[in-house]
Amino acid sequence: QASSASLALIGSKRGGASLVPAAPVAGLGRGAAEAAGLSSASAHAMAAIAAAAAAATTLVFSAHSQQEGSVGGRGGVRCEVDQSLGRHNPNQQCEACHSHAEDEGHRWVLSADCGGTTTRLQIYRVALDAPIVEKQVAPGILLFEEKFPNLMFKSLEDIIANFLNRHCRDTKPTVAVLAVAGIVTNNCCRYTNLDWVVDGGQIAKDLGIGRVEVINDFVAQGYGTLTLNDEEVEKLNDVQPRRGSPIACIGAGTGLGQCFLISDASGDYRCYPSEGGHAEFAPRGEGSEDTQLELLKYLKVKFSGWNRISIERVVSGKGICNVYEFLAYTFPQRVDKTMHREFLKSQGNAGVIAKNATEGSLCQEALDIFASCYGAQCGSMAIQLMPFRGLFITGGVSKKLAHIFADQHGEFMSAYTDKGRVSPLLEQVPLFLVKNDDMGQRGAHLRAVRLLKEHVSGQEQDCRHCSESMDREHLVAPRSLVYGGEGSSDAIQMAALALEVSEFQARNRRMAIAPSDVDMYEPAFKTKLWRVVRAGFRMHADDWLLREMWISKNGCLCYRSKTTGESLVYWTNEDLAKAEIQPIDDSDTCRPYSFGIQPPGFQRSVFAASSAEMREVWMQHLRELHTNHHHLEEHEGKP
Numbered sequence: 001q002a003s004s005a006s007l008a009l010i011g012s013k014r015g016g017a018s019l020v021p022a023a024p025v026a027g028l029g030r031g032a033a034e035a036a037g038l039s040s041a042s043a044h045a046m047a048a049i050a051a052a053a054a055a056a057t058t059l060v061f062s063a064h065s066q067q068e069g070s071v072g073g074r075g076g077v078r079c080e081v082d083q084s085l086g087r088h089n090p091n092q093q094c095e096a097c098h099s100h101a102e103d104e105g106h107r108w109v110l111s112a113d114c115g116g117t118t119t120r121l122q123i124y125r126v127a128l129d130a131p132i133v134e135k136q137v138a139p140g141i142l143l144f145e146e147k148f149p150n151l152m153f154k155s156l157e158d159i160i161a162n163f164l165n166r167h168c169r170d171t172k173p174t175v176a177v178l179a180v181a182g183i184v185t186n187n188c189c190r191y192t193n194l195d196w197v198v199d200g201g202q203i204a205k206d207l208g209i210g211r212v213e214v215i216n217d218f219v220a221q222g223y224g225t226l227t228l229n230d231e232e233v234e235k236l237n238d239v240q241p242r243r244g245s246p247i248a249c250i251g252a253g254t255g256l257g258q259c260f261l262i263s264d265a266s267g268d269y270r271c272y273p274s275e276g277g278h279a280e281f282a283p284r285g286e287g288s289e290d291t292q293l294e295l296l297k298y299l300k301v302k303f304s305g306w307n308r309i310s311i312e313r314v315v316s317g318k319g320i321c322n323v324y325e326f327l328a329y330t331f332p333q334r335v336d337k338t339m340h341r342e343f344l345k346s347q348g349n350a351g352v353i354a355k356n357a358t359e360g361s362l363c364q365e366a367l368d369i370f371a372s373c374y375g376a377q378c379g380s381m382a383i384q385l386m387p388f389r390g391l392f393i394t395g396g397v398s399k400k401l402a403h404i405f406a407d408q409h410g411e412f413m414s415a416y417t418d419k420g421r422v423s424p425l426l427e428q429v430p431l432f433l434v435k436n437d438d439m440g441q442r443g444a445h446l447r448a449v450r451l452l453k454e455h456v457s458g459q460e461q462d463c464r465h466c467s468e469s470m471d472r473e474h475l476v477a478p479r480s481l482v483y484g485g486e487g488s489s490d491a492i493q494m495a496a497l498a499l500e501v502s503e504f505q506a507r508n509r510r511m512a513i514a515p516s517d518v519d520m521y522e523p524a525f526k527t528k529l530w531r532v533v534r535a536g537f538r539m540h541a542d543d544w545l546l547r548e549m550w551i552s553k554n555g556c557l558c559y560r561s562k563t564t565g566e567s568l569v570y571w572t573n574e575d576l577a578k579a580e581i582q583p584i585d586d587s588d589t590c591r592p593y594s595f596g597i598q599p600p601g602f603q604r605s606v607f608a609a610s611s612a613e614m615r616e617v618w619m620q621h622l623r624e625l626h627t628n629h630h631h632l633e634e635h636e637g638k639p
C-alpha cells in the first residue's frame with residue numbers, strides 16, 4: 001500500500017510539449033533504496049518509484065536541458081536583488097546577473113545544505129572586498145537556488161554537477177562548502193542515513209572548483225550563530241556575552257547536534273564538530289525517584305540490549321516518542337486511548353504528543369522528562385566548554401517547544417542549573433534560544449565566503465580539510481548499516497522519499513522555447529504579472545517577482561526570463577485546460593488582485609494583476625482555454 005501510494009504521488013507524463021526524460025535517475029533502483037535503510041521489499045518498491053520517475057514522469061530540471069540558458073525560477077534563478085540585504089528585490093533588476101562573466105572584484109561561491117533526504121544548493125556572487133560583519137548574514141547576492149531529492153541521484157557529486165551544468169555554464173564557483181549530514185574526517189564523510197561517500201578533494205577535481213570544503217551539517221549551524229542579530233534570538237537569562245570567549249551550540253531535531261566555536265587572535269571564530277549527542281544518557285532524579293533509571297532500562301531493552309544508550313535517544317524528536325512509549329508501557333491505566341491511537345497511526349510523530357500535553361497527562365510527563373534531560377545536557381555542555389560568549393539552542397524540536405525554555409522554574413532551567421558546586425559557572429553563560437530555521441544555510445554561506453577570502457589570499461588549506469582521500473571503511477558508516485535500520489519505519493521513509501520526489505516534480509515546467517517553435521508561442525494576450533517565487537509565501541512582499549507573461553497562440557502560459565532574455569513555457573495548454581483557477585481574497589495575500597492556478601499534479605502558483613479588472617481579464621482568458629479544451633474533447637468523442 002505504501003509503494004502504491006508513493007507511485008500515485010509521483011504522477012504521470014504530461015502532454016503538450018516535448019520533454020526529455022530525467023537522466024539522473026538512471027542507474028538508481030534497489031541499491032539506492034537499500035542504502036537509504038529500507039528493507040528488501042521496500043527497496044524493490046522504491047526501485048519501482050525511481051523507474052517510474054525515469055520512464056513516465058516529467059522532471060523539470062531535465063526538460064530541454066541541452067538548450068543553452070534553460071533555467072528555473074526560485075530554486076532556479078532569482079535575479080532581482082537588494083544588495084544591502086543580500087537577497088532579491090522584486091522591484092529591481094539585477095544587471096550583474098545578466099552577465100555570467102566574473103570581474104576581478106567578484107567571485108561565485110557555492111554553499112550546500114545536504115540533508116539525508118534532500119540537498120539545497122545556492123550560488124552567491126560575492127565581492128572580494130565585502131566585509132563580514134558580526135550579527136549580519138554573510139555578504140553576497142543569491143543568484144541561483146535549488147532543492148533536489150537525493151533519491152533521484154547516484155551521489156552528491158551528481159546533484160552538484162547537474163546544478164552547475166544548468167546554472168554555471170560560463171562561470172564556475174571558486175569555492176564550495178558542503179554541509180553534510182554525516183561525520184567528517186579528512187574532508188570526507190559518509191551520510192548518516194545513506195551510504196554515499198562525499199570526498200571534497202575529488203569533487204573539486206572532477207567539477208573544476210578551486211576548493212571544496214566538507215563540513216558537518218551541525219557545524220554549519222554553529223557558523224550560523226555568528227550571523228544572528230538580537231531580534232533573531234530569545235534571551236533565556238540576563239547574562240552579557242564576553243567577546244573572544246567560546247561559543248557553544250546545541251540543537252534537538254531528528255537527533256541531537258552539538259558543536260563549539262573558538263576565536264583566533266584576530267577575533268574570527270572557527271567552528272569545531274562534536275558528536276556529544278552520542279554520549280551516554282545519564283539518568284537523574286531526586287533521592288530514590290527512579291523514573292529516568294527505569295527509562296534507561298526500557299531503552300536498553302528496546303534497542304536490542306546495547307549496554308549503553310545515547311542521550312539523543314531521549315533528547316530529540318524521536319526521543320520524545322521513546323519517552324512517551326516508556327510511560328505508556330509503565331502506566332497503561334493512564335493511557336488516553338484516543339490519543340494513543342492517533343500516535344500509533346502517525347507512526348511515531350512527536351507532534352501528536354506535544355499537541356495532547358494537557359496537565360497530568362502522560363504526554364505532559366513525557367515533555368517534562370524531555371525538558372529535564374535537555375536542560376541537563378545543556379548544563380553539561382556549558383560546564384565542559386564554559387562558553388561565556390553564549391550557548392545557542394537551535395533545532396526544529398527546540399523551536400516548536402519554545403515554551404519549555406521560558407519558565408525559569410520549569411524542568412529545563414531547573415536541570416540546567418543543577419550542577420552541584422560548579423553551578424555558579426552557569427550564571428556566567430549567556431543562554432539563547434534561536435528563532436530562525438535557516439541556520440544551516442546561513443552558516444554554510446558564511447563559511448563559503450570565508451573560504452573564498454582564504455583561497456584568493458593564498459592561504460593554505462586547513463590540515464583538517466586536506467585533499468587526501470579516505471577509504472570508505474575508515475569513515476563512520478550509516479546508521480542503517482550498523483543497526484540494521486532500527487528505530488525507523490519503512491512506511492515513513494518511503495512516504496517521505498516519495499513526497500520529496502513528488503514535490504520536486506510538481507513545479508511548473510519552465511521549458512525553453514526552441515527557436516524553431518517561436519511562432520507557435522507568439523502572444524495572444526500579454527501583460528506583466530506579479531508571481532510568488534517557488535517555496536515563497538504570498539504574505540511576504542519579498543517573495544513576489546514581476547514578470548512579463550502571456551498566453552500564447554497555442555494556449556500555453558509563457559514568460560520571459562530577466563536573466564537570459566529567453567522565452568519559456570510556464571505551463572502547457574493541456575496543463576491549463578485542466579487547471580483550477582480561483583481568485584484570492586485580499587486578506588489572504590500581501591498583494592491585491594491575486595489569483596491562483598493549479599493544474600493537476602502541480603503545486604499551486606499565485607499571481608497578481610495590476611488591477612481588479614486586469615485580474616478578471618486574465619482569469620477569463622484562462623477559463624476560455626478550459627472551456628475550449630472540453631468542447632474539443634466532446635467533438636472528438638462523437639462518431
